[in-house]
Amino acid sequence: MTTTRPALTIDGLLAELKTLATISEAEPPVVTRVVFSDADMRARAYAKGLCTDAGLSISEDAIGNTFARWQGSEAELPPIGTGSHIDAIPNAGLYDGCVGVLGGLEAIRVLQKLGFKPRRSIELVIFTAEEPTRFGIGCLGSRMMANVLTPEQARRLRDKEGRGLEELRTAAGFKGPLESVAVPEGRFHRFIELHIEQGPLLEQEGIDVGLVTHIAAPASMRVVIEGEGGHAGGKLMPGRKDALTAAAELILALESAAKSTGAIDTVATVGVCEVFPGAVNSIPSRVRLETDVRDIDGARRDRVLDALQAACDEVVGRRGVAISTELVNADPPATCDLAILAALEESAVAAGKTYKRMVSRAYHDSLFMARIAPVAMLFIPCRGGVSHRPDEYASPEWIGSGVHVLSRTLAVLAS
Numbered sequence: 001m002t003t004t005r006p007a008l009t010i011d012g013l014l015a016e017l018k019t020l021a022t023i024s025e026a027e028p029p030v031v032t033r034v035v036f037s038d039a040d041m042r043a044r045a046y047a048k049g050l051c052t053d054a055g056l057s058i059s060e061d062a063i064g065n066t067f068a069r070w071q072g073s074e075a076e077l078p079p080i081g082t083g084s085h086i087d088a089i090p091n092a093g094l095y096d097g098c099v100g101v102l103g104g105l106e107a108i109r110v111l112q113k114l115g116f117k118p119r120r121s122i123e124l125v126i127f128t129a130e131e132p133t134r135f136g137i138g139c140l141g142s143r144m145m146a147n148v149l150t151p152e153q154a155r156r157l158r159d160k161e162g163r164g165l166e167e168l169r170t171a172a173g174f175k176g177p178l179e180s181v182a183v184p185e186g187r188f189h190r191f192i193e194l195h196i197e198q199g200p201l202l203e204q205e206g207i208d209v210g211l212v213t214h215i216a217a218p219a220s221m222r223v224v225i226e227g228e229g230g231h232a233g234g235k236l237m238p239g240r241k242d243a244l245t246a247a248a249e250l251i252l253a254l255e256s257a258a259k260s261t262g263a264i265d266t267v268a269t270v271g272v273c274e275v276f277p278g279a280v281n282s283i284p285s286r287v288r289l290e291t292d293v294r295d296i297d298g299a300r301r302d303r304v305l306d307a308l309q310a311a312c313d314e315v316v317g318r319r320g321v322a323i324s325t326e327l328v329n330a331d332p333p334a335t336c337d338l339a340i341l342a343a344l345e346e347s348a349v350a351a352g353k354t355y356k357r358m359v360s361r362a363y364h365d366s367l368f369m370a371r372i373a374p375v376a377m378l379f380i381p382c383r384g385g386v387s388h389r390p391d392e393y394a395s396p397e398w399i400g401s402g403v404h405v406l407s408r409t410l411a412v413l414a415s
């Protein structure tokens, strides 16, 4: 495709990213946007408005996955998909996910300005609940599209206030049977997700874009420790069954298991530690841990989960507490499509951008889209590799490079 490309000013996109960031449950610059919250619904309305302004036709499925379609001349062909998420964990930044949604829209608008006419439709997707904040499981919308999470399993999901998925999604206006969310293989011809790296490599090496070859395999295990509790003054140390000191041993055991696999790709985190009753003068009687274990090698990751289970069994015997574990998810890694990677590489060269092939240590909706279509991801640098923090930052140059390479690749794939 030889075209005289207008100067790719992304001022509009930068302004839209900043506007979207103000739609938050927290005070700007902090972004918090949990699925089905008021902020999430306002953010969806804002993003849909931008898509409508670009002449895209909008549809939503029963869980809130949103599809904005630029109709191609051969409308019956499976479309080229691009997109990401706009929900955000507590205390997040403004680029995670949003660069892929608004940057994907910008890539479409650039092609429209160039007068490009797609043969295959191009569909921008805004996935529901990529973040696990509300229901404890990530990629809810894409996981259901790929039927990795069944409607029955989805109906069992509760948030920490005990509200079920059904109650919350219908209150948000998403009706229809959950059975209608799963899509058949071939619903999309190809899928590309633009995303910040959420790691330091591209910036450190001064490389413009990353071509993602594999997406790490995430797993999450819930651990509940039940002790005896009691008075912090009256109950002497011998014979205590303190749920929090037991939990502390498990947290350190998990860290040690991840560090001792011999591979830098193994990571483990305990991001949630809920203590009951949470009073300074009351011995903790119950603790809930949410653990996150990942690796690009699924079997190696599973060995860390096994080590955590073994540590639980040992602590039960020695401390006399009760421990229950629940494997929330343990997903295989995804391999990206070589033909799409080649197209991204050609686009990067044509755009005069440097690039490198790399793995994604974060998971993304593409991990599940890979179950139903050939996928690839396009990374841009983020400052210091920082993400999931309000100081997350991607420069206009970095964002412009991502949009430029994405728009070229969408044009090639949709031609």
Ligand code: HGY
Binding pocket: 130, 131, 132, 138, 361, 362, 363, 364
């Ligand atoms: O946790 C992740 O990898 C993603 O940012 N939700």
Ligand code: MN
Binding pocket: 096, 131, 388
């Ligand atoms: Mn995230």
Ligand code: MN
Binding pocket: 085, 096, 097, 130, 195, 364
């Ligand atoms: Mn993300």
